[in-house]
Amino acid sequence: MEGLLADLPRKNCWTIAEHAGDVTPDGMQHLLSRAVWDADAVRDDVRAVAVECLGGIDAMLVVDETGDLKKGVCSVGVQRQYTGTAGRIENAQVGVFLTYTTKIGHTLIDRELYLPRSWTGVPERCAAAGVPEDTRFATKPALASRMILRALDAGVPAKWVAGDEVYGGNPTLRGDLEKRQVGYVLAAACDHHVTTATGTGRADELVAGLPKRVWQRLSAGKARKDTASTTGPGSDWWVERTSLPGTGGC
Structure with missing residues:
Protein backbone atom coordinates (compact mmCIF):
# COMPACT_ATOMS: atom_id res chain seq x y z
CA MET A 1 0.00 0.00 0.00
CA GLU A 2 2.86 2.37 0.84
CA GLY A 3 4.34 1.74 -2.60
CA LEU A 4 1.04 2.23 -4.43
CA LEU A 5 0.51 5.58 -2.70
CA ALA A 6 4.11 6.71 -3.19
CA ASP A 7 4.97 9.54 -5.57
CA LEU A 8 6.87 7.31 -7.99
CA PRO A 9 7.23 8.39 -11.65
CA ARG A 10 6.54 4.81 -12.77
CA LYS A 11 4.90 2.04 -10.77
CA ASN A 12 5.52 -1.64 -11.36
CA CYS A 13 6.56 -4.55 -9.15
CA TRP A 14 10.24 -3.57 -9.34
CA THR A 15 9.83 0.11 -8.45
CA ILE A 16 7.26 -0.54 -5.71
CA ALA A 17 9.44 -3.27 -4.19
CA GLU A 18 12.48 -0.98 -4.21
CA HIS A 19 10.47 1.79 -2.56
CA ALA A 20 9.31 -0.66 0.13
CA GLY A 21 12.91 -1.75 0.76
CA ASP A 22 12.58 -5.25 -0.72
CA VAL A 23 15.61 -6.80 -2.39
CA THR A 24 13.55 -8.44 -5.15
CA PRO A 25 10.05 -7.93 -6.57
CA ASP A 26 9.07 -11.53 -5.78
CA GLY A 27 6.71 -10.59 -2.96
CA MET A 28 4.91 -7.94 -5.00
CA GLN A 29 4.62 -10.25 -8.00
CA HIS A 30 3.18 -13.00 -5.81
CA LEU A 31 0.60 -10.61 -4.34
CA LEU A 32 -0.55 -9.40 -7.75
CA SER A 33 -0.41 -12.59 -9.80
CA ARG A 34 -0.59 -15.67 -7.57
CA ALA A 35 -1.93 -14.82 -4.13
CA VAL A 36 -5.63 -15.49 -3.55
CA TRP A 37 -7.36 -12.60 -1.81
CA ASP A 38 -10.73 -10.88 -1.99
CA ALA A 188 -25.40 20.49 -13.77
CA ALA A 189 -24.52 21.55 -17.30
CA CYS A 190 -25.76 24.96 -18.42
CA ASP A 191 -28.23 23.35 -20.85
CA HIS A 192 -29.62 21.00 -18.21
CA HIS A 193 -33.39 21.44 -17.82
CA VAL A 194 -34.53 22.22 -14.28
CA THR A 195 -38.09 22.11 -12.95
CA THR A 196 -39.00 24.67 -10.29
CA ALA A 197 -42.20 26.14 -8.92
CA THR A 198 -42.22 28.59 -11.83
CA GLY A 199 -41.81 25.97 -14.55
CA THR A 200 -39.12 24.15 -16.49
CA GLY A 201 -36.20 25.71 -18.33
CA ARG A 202 -32.48 25.60 -19.02
CA ALA A 203 -30.32 26.05 -15.95
CA ASP A 204 -28.43 29.03 -17.37
CA GLU A 205 -31.65 30.78 -18.42
CA LEU A 206 -33.22 30.29 -15.00
CA VAL A 207 -30.09 31.59 -13.29
CA ALA A 208 -29.89 34.63 -15.58
CA GLY A 209 -33.42 35.63 -14.60
CA LEU A 210 -32.87 35.46 -10.85
CA PRO A 211 -32.73 38.67 -8.80
CA LYS A 212 -29.58 39.34 -6.79
CA ARG A 213 -31.39 38.92 -3.47
CA VAL A 214 -31.80 35.14 -3.93
CA TRP A 215 -28.03 34.56 -4.05
CA GLN A 216 -26.01 33.70 -0.97
CA ARG A 217 -22.26 34.28 -0.68
CA LEU A 218 -20.69 31.17 0.87
CA SER A 219 -17.04 30.67 1.74
CA ALA A 220 -15.23 27.69 0.25
CA GLY A 221 -12.31 28.16 2.62
CA LYS A 222 -9.26 30.36 2.61
CA ALA A 223 -7.91 30.96 -0.88
CA ARG A 224 -4.29 30.04 -1.53
CA LYS A 225 -2.16 32.78 -3.02
CA ASP A 226 -0.71 30.39 -5.59
CA THR A 227 -4.11 29.12 -6.74
CA ALA A 228 -5.88 30.86 -9.59
CA SER A 229 -9.54 31.48 -8.83
CA THR A 230 -12.25 33.48 -10.55
CA THR A 231 -14.38 33.66 -7.42
CA GLY A 232 -11.82 34.05 -4.65
CA PRO A 233 -12.52 32.44 -1.28
CA GLY A 234 -16.27 32.61 -1.76
CA SER A 235 -18.75 31.45 -4.39
CA ASP A 236 -22.31 32.47 -5.22
CA TRP A 237 -24.98 29.82 -4.67
CA TRP A 238 -28.64 29.75 -5.60
CA VAL A 239 -30.52 27.54 -3.15
CA GLU A 240 -33.65 25.90 -4.55
CA ARG A 241 -35.83 23.89 -2.18
CA THR A 242 -37.04 20.58 -3.60
CA SER A 243 -39.14 17.86 -2.02
CA LEU A 244 -37.91 14.35 -1.33
CA PRO A 245 -40.23 11.37 -0.85
CA GLY A 246 -41.41 11.28 2.74
CA THR A 247 -39.76 14.57 3.69
CA GLY A 248 -40.61 18.22 3.76
CA GLY A 249 -37.81 19.08 1.36
CA CYS A 250 -34.07 19.52 1.41
Whole structure:
Protein backbone atom coordinates (compact mmCIF):
# COMPACT_ATOMS: atom_id res chain seq x y z
CA MET A 1 0.00 0.00 0.00
CA GLU A 2 2.86 2.37 0.84
CA GLY A 3 4.34 1.74 -2.60
CA LEU A 4 1.04 2.23 -4.43
CA LEU A 5 0.51 5.58 -2.70
CA ALA A 6 4.11 6.71 -3.19
CA ASP A 7 4.97 9.54 -5.57
CA LEU A 8 6.87 7.31 -7.99
CA PRO A 9 7.23 8.39 -11.65
CA ARG A 10 6.54 4.81 -12.77
CA LYS A 11 4.90 2.04 -10.77
CA ASN A 12 5.52 -1.64 -11.36
CA CYS A 13 6.56 -4.55 -9.15
CA TRP A 14 10.24 -3.57 -9.34
CA THR A 15 9.83 0.11 -8.45
CA ILE A 16 7.26 -0.54 -5.71
CA ALA A 17 9.44 -3.27 -4.19
CA GLU A 18 12.48 -0.98 -4.21
CA HIS A 19 10.47 1.79 -2.56
CA ALA A 20 9.31 -0.66 0.13
CA GLY A 21 12.91 -1.75 0.76
CA ASP A 22 12.58 -5.25 -0.72
CA VAL A 23 15.61 -6.80 -2.39
CA THR A 24 13.55 -8.44 -5.15
CA PRO A 25 10.05 -7.93 -6.57
CA ASP A 26 9.07 -11.53 -5.78
CA GLY A 27 6.71 -10.59 -2.96
CA MET A 28 4.91 -7.94 -5.00
CA GLN A 29 4.62 -10.25 -8.00
CA HIS A 30 3.18 -13.00 -5.81
CA LEU A 31 0.60 -10.61 -4.34
CA LEU A 32 -0.55 -9.40 -7.75
CA SER A 33 -0.41 -12.59 -9.80
CA ARG A 34 -0.59 -15.67 -7.57
CA ALA A 35 -1.93 -14.82 -4.13
CA VAL A 36 -5.63 -15.49 -3.55
CA TRP A 37 -7.36 -12.60 -1.81
CA ASP A 38 -10.73 -10.88 -1.99
CA ALA A 39 -10.39 -7.27 -3.13
CA ASP A 40 -14.01 -6.50 -2.21
CA ALA A 41 -13.50 -7.85 1.31
CA VAL A 42 -10.47 -5.57 1.68
CA ARG A 43 -12.63 -2.68 0.44
CA ASP A 44 -15.22 -3.46 3.11
CA ASP A 45 -12.53 -3.47 5.81
CA VAL A 46 -11.15 -0.14 4.60
CA ARG A 47 -14.64 1.35 4.59
CA ALA A 48 -15.29 0.21 8.16
CA VAL A 49 -11.99 1.66 9.38
CA ALA A 50 -12.70 4.95 7.58
CA VAL A 51 -16.08 5.37 9.27
CA GLU A 52 -14.63 4.44 12.65
CA CYS A 53 -11.69 6.85 12.39
CA LEU A 54 -13.36 9.78 10.64
CA GLY A 55 -16.68 9.68 12.48
CA GLY A 56 -20.15 9.95 11.02
CA ILE A 57 -21.43 13.39 12.00
CA ASP A 58 -22.33 15.41 8.89
CA ALA A 59 -20.52 12.89 6.70
CA MET A 60 -20.64 13.18 2.92
CA LEU A 61 -19.97 10.86 0.01
CA VAL A 62 -18.16 12.41 -2.95
CA VAL A 63 -18.07 10.67 -6.31
CA ASP A 64 -15.58 11.48 -9.06
CA GLU A 65 -13.55 9.84 -11.79
CA THR A 66 -9.91 9.86 -12.71
CA GLY A 67 -7.81 8.38 -15.48
CA ASP A 68 -4.57 6.47 -15.74
CA LEU A 69 -2.67 7.15 -18.96
CA LYS A 70 -1.58 4.04 -20.86
CA LYS A 71 0.61 3.24 -23.87
CA GLY A 72 -0.78 -0.12 -24.96
CA VAL A 73 -4.18 -1.69 -25.60
CA CYS A 74 -4.18 -4.65 -23.18
CA SER A 75 -4.89 -2.96 -19.83
CA VAL A 76 -8.51 -3.65 -18.88
CA GLY A 77 -10.83 -0.85 -20.01
CA VAL A 78 -8.18 1.10 -21.90
CA GLN A 79 -9.19 3.11 -24.95
CA ARG A 80 -8.89 6.65 -26.27
CA GLN A 81 -11.23 8.64 -24.04
CA TYR A 82 -11.38 11.90 -22.14
CA THR A 83 -9.52 11.93 -18.85
CA GLY A 84 -9.11 14.81 -16.46
CA THR A 85 -5.61 13.52 -15.74
CA ALA A 86 -4.50 14.93 -19.10
CA GLY A 87 -7.37 17.37 -19.69
CA ARG A 88 -7.98 15.89 -23.13
CA ILE A 89 -8.71 12.65 -24.98
CA GLU A 90 -5.89 10.18 -24.41
CA ASN A 91 -5.30 6.44 -24.33
CA ALA A 92 -6.30 5.70 -20.74
CA GLN A 93 -8.13 3.63 -18.17
CA VAL A 94 -10.84 5.49 -16.27
CA GLY A 95 -12.11 4.60 -12.82
CA VAL A 96 -14.96 6.01 -10.73
CA PHE A 97 -14.15 6.51 -7.05
CA LEU A 98 -16.15 7.12 -3.89
CA THR A 99 -14.74 9.27 -1.10
CA TYR A 100 -15.97 9.39 2.49
CA THR A 101 -15.46 12.83 4.00
CA THR A 102 -16.12 14.46 7.36
CA LYS A 103 -14.78 17.48 9.23
CA ILE A 104 -11.93 15.29 10.46
CA GLY A 105 -10.68 14.17 7.05
CA HIS A 106 -11.46 12.13 3.95
CA THR A 107 -10.43 8.90 2.26
CA LEU A 108 -11.41 6.64 -0.64
CA ILE A 109 -13.76 3.81 0.31
CA ASP A 110 -14.78 2.28 -3.03
CA ARG A 111 -13.88 2.05 -6.71
CA GLU A 112 -15.31 0.78 -9.98
CA LEU A 113 -13.41 0.44 -13.25
CA TYR A 114 -15.23 1.96 -16.22
CA LEU A 115 -15.41 -0.55 -19.07
CA PRO A 116 -16.29 1.11 -22.41
CA ARG A 117 -18.44 -0.68 -24.98
CA SER A 118 -15.24 -1.34 -26.95
CA TRP A 119 -14.56 -3.87 -24.18
CA THR A 120 -17.95 -5.12 -23.02
CA GLY A 121 -19.01 -5.60 -26.65
CA VAL A 122 -16.09 -7.95 -27.35
CA PRO A 123 -16.37 -11.02 -25.06
CA GLU A 124 -13.10 -12.48 -26.36
CA ARG A 125 -11.18 -9.36 -25.37
CA CYS A 126 -12.71 -9.38 -21.89
CA ALA A 127 -11.99 -13.09 -21.42
CA ALA A 128 -8.35 -12.64 -22.43
CA ALA A 129 -7.97 -9.89 -19.82
CA GLY A 130 -9.68 -11.85 -17.05
CA VAL A 131 -12.87 -9.77 -16.94
CA PRO A 132 -15.72 -11.81 -15.34
CA GLU A 133 -18.06 -13.28 -17.94
CA ASP A 134 -21.19 -11.68 -16.47
CA THR A 135 -19.77 -8.13 -16.69
CA ARG A 136 -22.05 -5.77 -18.61
CA PHE A 137 -21.63 -2.19 -19.78
CA ALA A 138 -22.41 0.43 -17.14
CA THR A 139 -22.22 4.20 -17.43
CA LYS A 140 -20.15 6.22 -14.97
CA PRO A 141 -23.28 7.47 -13.14
CA ALA A 142 -24.49 3.85 -12.88
CA LEU A 143 -21.15 2.86 -11.34
CA ALA A 144 -21.42 5.80 -8.95
CA SER A 145 -24.93 4.79 -7.91
CA ARG A 146 -23.76 1.21 -7.38
CA MET A 147 -21.02 2.35 -4.98
CA ILE A 148 -23.20 4.87 -3.13
CA LEU A 149 -26.00 2.36 -2.53
CA ARG A 150 -23.45 -0.26 -1.49
CA ALA A 151 -22.06 2.14 1.12
CA LEU A 152 -25.52 3.06 2.40
CA ASP A 153 -26.55 -0.60 2.58
CA ALA A 154 -23.43 -1.25 4.67
CA GLY A 155 -24.56 1.38 7.16
CA VAL A 156 -22.21 4.19 6.17
CA PRO A 157 -23.66 7.34 7.79
CA ALA A 158 -23.90 9.88 4.97
CA LYS A 159 -26.36 12.75 4.77
CA TRP A 160 -25.19 14.16 1.45
CA VAL A 161 -23.66 13.14 -1.86
CA ALA A 162 -21.62 15.49 -4.05
CA GLY A 163 -20.35 15.20 -7.62
CA ASP A 164 -19.75 17.06 -10.87
CA GLU A 165 -22.03 17.38 -13.89
CA VAL A 166 -21.21 13.88 -15.18
CA TYR A 167 -23.32 12.65 -12.27
CA GLY A 168 -25.64 15.61 -11.72
CA GLY A 169 -27.07 15.26 -15.21
CA ASN A 170 -28.19 11.68 -14.62
CA PRO A 171 -31.83 11.40 -13.46
CA THR A 172 -31.49 7.76 -12.39
CA LEU A 173 -28.69 8.58 -9.95
CA ARG A 174 -30.64 11.52 -8.54
CA GLY A 175 -33.72 9.32 -8.25
CA ASP A 176 -31.78 6.64 -6.35
CA LEU A 177 -30.64 9.26 -3.83
CA GLU A 178 -34.13 10.68 -3.43
CA LYS A 179 -35.56 7.21 -2.80
CA ARG A 180 -33.01 6.77 -0.01
CA GLN A 181 -33.78 10.28 1.28
CA VAL A 182 -30.16 11.34 0.88
CA GLY A 183 -29.52 14.97 -0.01
CA TYR A 184 -27.20 15.82 -2.87
CA VAL A 185 -25.17 18.69 -4.30
CA LEU A 186 -24.51 17.75 -7.91
CA ALA A 187 -23.28 20.07 -10.64
CA ALA A 188 -25.40 20.49 -13.77
CA ALA A 189 -24.52 21.55 -17.30
CA CYS A 190 -25.76 24.96 -18.42
CA ASP A 191 -28.23 23.35 -20.85
CA HIS A 192 -29.62 21.00 -18.21
CA HIS A 193 -33.39 21.44 -17.82
CA VAL A 194 -34.53 22.22 -14.28
CA THR A 195 -38.09 22.11 -12.95
CA THR A 196 -39.00 24.67 -10.29
CA ALA A 197 -42.20 26.14 -8.92
CA THR A 198 -42.22 28.59 -11.83
CA GLY A 199 -41.81 25.97 -14.55
CA THR A 200 -39.12 24.15 -16.49
CA GLY A 201 -36.20 25.71 -18.33
CA ARG A 202 -32.48 25.60 -19.02
CA ALA A 203 -30.32 26.05 -15.95
CA ASP A 204 -28.43 29.03 -17.37
CA GLU A 205 -31.65 30.78 -18.42
CA LEU A 206 -33.22 30.29 -15.00
CA VAL A 207 -30.09 31.59 -13.29
CA ALA A 208 -29.89 34.63 -15.58
CA GLY A 209 -33.42 35.63 -14.60
CA LEU A 210 -32.87 35.46 -10.85
CA PRO A 211 -32.73 38.67 -8.80
CA LYS A 212 -29.58 39.34 -6.79
CA ARG A 213 -31.39 38.92 -3.47
CA VAL A 214 -31.80 35.14 -3.93
CA TRP A 215 -28.03 34.56 -4.05
CA GLN A 216 -26.01 33.70 -0.97
CA ARG A 217 -22.26 34.28 -0.68
CA LEU A 218 -20.69 31.17 0.87
CA SER A 219 -17.04 30.67 1.74
CA ALA A 220 -15.23 27.69 0.25
CA GLY A 221 -12.31 28.16 2.62
CA LYS A 222 -9.26 30.36 2.61
CA ALA A 223 -7.91 30.96 -0.88
CA ARG A 224 -4.29 30.04 -1.53
CA LYS A 225 -2.16 32.78 -3.02
CA ASP A 226 -0.71 30.39 -5.59
CA THR A 227 -4.11 29.12 -6.74
CA ALA A 228 -5.88 30.86 -9.59
CA SER A 229 -9.54 31.48 -8.83
CA THR A 230 -12.25 33.48 -10.55
CA THR A 231 -14.38 33.66 -7.42
CA GLY A 232 -11.82 34.05 -4.65
CA PRO A 233 -12.52 32.44 -1.28
CA GLY A 234 -16.27 32.61 -1.76
CA SER A 235 -18.75 31.45 -4.39
CA ASP A 236 -22.31 32.47 -5.22
CA TRP A 237 -24.98 29.82 -4.67
CA TRP A 238 -28.64 29.75 -5.60
CA VAL A 239 -30.52 27.54 -3.15
CA GLU A 240 -33.65 25.90 -4.55
CA ARG A 241 -35.83 23.89 -2.18
CA THR A 242 -37.04 20.58 -3.60
CA SER A 243 -39.14 17.86 -2.02
CA LEU A 244 -37.91 14.35 -1.33
CA PRO A 245 -40.23 11.37 -0.85
CA GLY A 246 -41.41 11.28 2.74
CA THR A 247 -39.76 14.57 3.69
CA GLY A 248 -40.61 18.22 3.76
CA GLY A 249 -37.81 19.08 1.36
CA CYS A 250 -34.07 19.52 1.41
